[in-house]
Amino acid sequence: xxxxxxxxxxxxxxxxxxxxxxxxxxxxxxxxxxxxxxxxxxxxxxxxxxxxxxxxxxxxxxxxxxxxxxxxxxxxxxxxxxxxxxxxxxxxxxxxxxxxxxxxxxxxxxxxxxxxxxxxxxxxxxxxxxxxxxxxxxxxxxxxxxxxxxxxxxxxxxxxxxxxxxxxxxxxxxxxxxxxxxxxxxxxxxxxxxxxxxxxxxxxxxxxxxxxxxxxxxxxxxxxxxxxxxxxxxxxxxxxxxxxxxxxxxxxxxxxxxxxxxxxxxxxxxxxxxxxxxxxxxxxxxxxxxxxxxxxxxxxxxxxxxxxxxxxxxxxxxxxxxxxxxxxxxxxxxxxxxxxxxxxxxxxxxxxxxxxxxxxxxxxxxxxxxxxxxxxxxxxxxxxxxxxxxxxxxxxxxxxxxxxxxxxxxxxxxxxxxxxxxxxxxxxxxxxxxxxxxxxxxxxxxxxxxxxxxxxxxxxxxxxxxxxxxxxxxxxxxxxxxxxxxxxxxxxxxxxxxxxxxxxxxxxxxxxxxxxxxxxxxxxxxxxxxxxxxxxxxxxxxxxxxxxxxxxxxxxxxxxxxxxxxxxxxxxxxxxxxxxxxxxxxxxxxxxxxxxxxxxxxxxxxxxxxxxxxxxxxxxxxxxxxxxxxxxxxxxxxxxxxxxxxxxxxxxxxxxxxxxxxxxxxxxxxxxxxxxxxxxxxxxxxxxxxxxxxxxxxxxxxxxxxxx
Amino acid sequence: xxxxxxxxxxxxxxxxxxxxxxxxxxxxxxxxxxxxxxxxxxxxxxxxxxxxxxxxxxxxxxxxxxxxxxxxxxxxxxxxxxxxxxxxxxxxxxxxxxxxxxxxxxxx
Numbered sequence: 001x002x003x004x005x006x007x008x009x010x011x012x013x014x015x016x017x018x019x020x021x022x023x024x025x026x027x028x029x030x031x032x033x034x035x036x037x038x039x040x041x042x043x044x045x046x047x048x049x050x051x052x053x054x055x056x057x058x059x060x061x062x063x064x065x066x067x068x069x070x071x072x073x074x075x076x077x078x079x080x081x082x083x084x085x086x087x088x089x090x091x092x093x094x095x096x097x098x099x100x101x102x103x104x105x106x107x108x109x110x111x112x113x114x115x116x117x118x119x120x121x122x123x124x125x126x127x128x129x130x131x132x133x134x135x136x137x138x139x140x141x142x143x144x145x146x147x148x149x150x151x152x153x154x155x156x157x158x159x160x161x162x163x164x165x166x167x168x169x170x171x172x173x174x175x176x177x178x179x180x181x182x183x184x185x186x187x188x189x190x191x192x193x194x195x196x197x198x199x200x201x202x203x204x205x206x207x208x209x210x211x212x213x214x215x216x217x218x219x220x221x222x223x224x225x226x227x228x229x230x231x232x233x234x235x236x237x238x239x240x241x242x243x244x245x246x247x248x249x250x251x252x253x254x255x256x257x258x259x260x261x262x263x264x265x266x267x268x269x270x271x272x273x274x275x276x277x278x279x280x281x282x283x284x285x286x287x288x289x290x291x292x293x294x295x296x297x298x299x300x301x302x303x304x305x306x307x308x309x310x311x312x313x314x315x316x317x318x319x320x321x322x323x324x325x326x327x328x329x330x331x332x333x334x335x336x337x338x339x340x341x342x343x344x345x346x347x348x349x350x351x352x353x354x355x356x357x358x359x360x361x362x363x364x365x366x367x368x369x370x371x372x373x374x375x376x377x378x379x380x381x382x383x384x385x386x387x388x389x390x391x392x393x394x395x396x397x398x399x400x401x402x403x404x405x406x407x408x409x410x411x412x413x414x415x416x417x418x419x420x421x422x423x424x425x426x427x428x429x430x431x432x433x434x435x436x437x438x439x440x441x442x443x444x445x446x447x448x449x450x451x452x453x454x455x456x457x458x459x460x461x462x463x464x465x466x467x468x469x470x471x472x473x474x475x476x477x478x479x480x481x482x483x484x485x486x487x488x489x490x491x492x493x494x495x496x497x498x499x500x501x502x503x504x505x506x507x508x509x510x511x512x513x514x515x516x517x518x519x520x521x522x523x524x525x526x527x528x529x530x531x532x533x534x535x536x537x538x539x540x541x542x543x544x545x546x547x548x549x550x551x552x553x554x555x556x557x558x559x560x561x562x563x564x565x566x567x568x569x570x571x572x573x574x575x576x577x578x579x580x581x582x583x584x585x586x587x588x589x590x591x592x593x594x595x596x597x598x599x600x601x602x603x604x605x606x607x608x609x610x611x612x613x614x615x616x617x618x619x620x621x622x623x624x625x626x627x628x629x630x631x632x633x634x635x636x637x638x639x640x641x642x643x644x645x646x647x648x649x650x651x652x653x654x655x656x657x658x659x660x661x662x663x664x665x666x667x668x669x670x671x672x673x674x675x676x677x678x679x680x681x682x683x684x685x686x687x688x689x690x691x692x693x694x695x696x697x698x699x700x701x702x703x704x705x706x707x708x
Numbered sequence: 709x710x711x712x713x714x715x716x717x718x719x720x721x722x723x724x725x726x727x728x729x730x731x732x733x734x735x736x737x738x739x740x741x742x743x744x745x746x747x748x749x750x751x752x753x754x755x756x757x758x759x760x761x762x763x764x765x766x767x768x769x770x771x772x773x774x775x776x777x778x779x780x781x782x783x784x785x786x787x788x789x790x791x792x793x794x795x796x797x798x799x800x801x802x803x804x805x806x807x808x809x810x811x812x813x814x815x816x
Contacts, residue, residue, distance in 0.1 A: 684812070685811075685812030685813060686808075686809065686812050687808055687811060687812075688732070688733055688734075688741075688808055688809075691732055691733055692733050695729060695733065
């Protein structure tokens with residue numbers, strides 16, 4: 001019943017959004033809240049029902065994905081619209097308005113609607129005193145609709161629709177305070193940087209359609225696993241690399257991550273929902289969804305892994321010294337997304353998804369907690385002006401502390417399990433080929449613990465550093481805000497248990513649940529091969545268990561060291577406290593504080609907002625160059641043509657006036673006039689003279705005839 | 709007894725015609741000019757009637773063409789007088805004169 005009406009899940013938020021756009025202005029705030037939160041609650045309940053129903057359905061159908069096609073959206077049912085594939089055969093152009101539910105989309109469905117619902121509830125409190133309330137909730141609901149379309153799409157084209165939809169909503173919500181220039185600039189930046197990624201996604205899609213002959217996930221996966229494409233197929237490598245460009249844009253990976261920190265200009269619930277928990281994981285989702293293709297392209301996988309690891313350590317190092325509470329969290333998000341791509345790149349798809357899942361809870365919690373702090377601090381976001389808040393906003397402190405423990409990877413919080421799964425897979429896959437990347441990931445784990453506890457100590461402990469006015473107004477947030485915090489804190493504690501690893505005596509339900517999506521390789525093996533692999537695996541596992549424990553110990557040690565360093569440096573932070581990194585090396589500190597000058601570099605090279613010497617490069621440079629060409633060459637040619645036309649016209653006009661009219665037309669007239677002067681003399685108007693002449697003539701004639 | 713011949717008529721007609729022509733050429737008053745034209749026309753009529761009478765002497769009493777012609781001329785003269793006087797009145801209304809010297813509009 002839920003499965004067959006799965007299209008209702010995105011429909012509810014869509015209706016909510018439509019209602020807000022058409023009638024929102026006239027509705028009162030409680031009505032807006034009821035409609036918009038209600039629509040997401042309905043979507044969440046529907047999702048729970050659908051996933052539950054799917055698990056029983058899948059048990060009866062060999063773990064197949066459930067597909068529900070409403071109608072053919074692009075192309076024709078009869079297949080008249082064909083294109084030529086790379087192998088010379090024809091394939092129909094087709095995309096359906098169809099929905100696909102499998103374990104992968106189930107997980108996304110649950111946490112997107114779940115976290116989305118909590119953030120909607122939180123927003124009713126956070127945005128209570130803001131203008132544009134209905135606009136905000138309309139955008140949020142539109143976002144939910146787009147995200148659910150992205151998740152539930154059964155083909156790349158429909159996924160791309162959702163992909164663009166979330167991009168649009170991200171733009172609208174980052175620029176929610178559009179009267180602030182920094183906000184509208186940040187929105188533009190996010191939108192434009194994402195366009196670069198989207199171009200990659202589109203091209204990747206074309207490659208897939210060209211090579212595989214379909215854009216339906218089921219068809220593509222089936223074709224990829226059928227064995228007709230060799231591992232390392234250049235077209236598939238190209239397609240996957242292009243898809244990864246798209247993922248880089250949406251999921252803020254190097255070198256397209258620059259928009260995410262700026263996206264913090266949006267209201268904090270937006271940062272939590274879009275720029276931490278859901279939208280930015282769309283890239284991970286897309287790569288995981290295309291896992292069958294990526295498995296065929298080891299080079300792409302390597303690129304994904306390296307980019308992921310570099311992003312993780314790069315963003316974490318910037319996060320070490322940032323002072324804006326939301327910016328620390330933004331870089332943390334970029335860094336954690338890097339982890340996810342590292343996992344995808346080494347082939348540990350389910351570990352990546354697991355981290356997405358746990359990260360959604362604790363990162364949403366951190367952002368919402370930060371929002372609660374900002375709310376309490378009357379809009380202050382700079383941690384240098386905070387301190388000693390733990391007694392005044394205890395619920396926020398407690399829940400954020402749980403989230404910090406989770407993200408730092410302290411046992412048994414959610415982050416521990418997912419991060420450890422990634423690090424373990426990176427360490428052990430391909431006979432240890434990725435151990436350099438493991439080192440990077442390990443360093444990142446240490447940094448993560450440090451910057452998160454730094455954030456906690458600077459915000460909640462040490463000496464109060466805010467002004468008296470602000471201090472006077474500090475208050476715990478209303479119920480609508482703290483309740484989601486508590487729920488998310490509970491999830492941050494328990495969500496990891498779903499993936500309790502075998503080595504700790506668990507059964508890793510999470511990986512098992514995802515197996516039908518990612519276990520494509522195993523299906524191609526024969527029965528004997530699989531048995532042999534299992535036997536070898538068991539022997540390996542015994543040896544590995546001790547190694548895994550060792551790695552877990554190391555991870556915990558890293559988290560502990562990071563925590564300890566932060567505790568030592570910031571526990572008593574007072575006004576003008578010292579940054580340990582600045583003490584260590586001032587240039588390093590400045591570089592990190594200025595985010596490696598990447599934005600400046602991009603301004604020099606890509607946007608051209610900063611000239612290199614006298615020359616501008618990048619987009620503005622190209623603009624200036626084409627402006628010069630336009631004014632000088634194109635307009636010059638236009639003006640030259642104009643001048644020539646004008647000149648010939650002047651001559652032609654002169655010719656017409658003086659030669660044609662003068663000589664040709666007026667000439668004969670003047671001549672006729674001149675000749676008329678003597679003729680006129682005969683006509684003087686006296687009738688009797690005429691009569692006399694006539695008479696004289698007659699008499700003359702008479703005489704002539706008579707006397708001749 | 710004096711026998712009136714065609715020649716007498718013709719002489720009378722020529723005299724009338726001359727009087728008419730002189731009147732047309734010399735008088736300044738348009739009314740007089742029009743009257744002089746009537747004289748010319750009637751001189752012609754006299755000729756026609758005279759030749760008709762002469763013709764009856766040769767071809768018998770039915771040779772009346774000349775007389776019929778004279779009646780046409782009289783009719784024509786009446787029409788012409790009407791038109792001429794009409795023009796004259798219209799002219800007088802505009803120029804307040806019937807002096808033919810001053811009727812010199814029809815020139816270059």
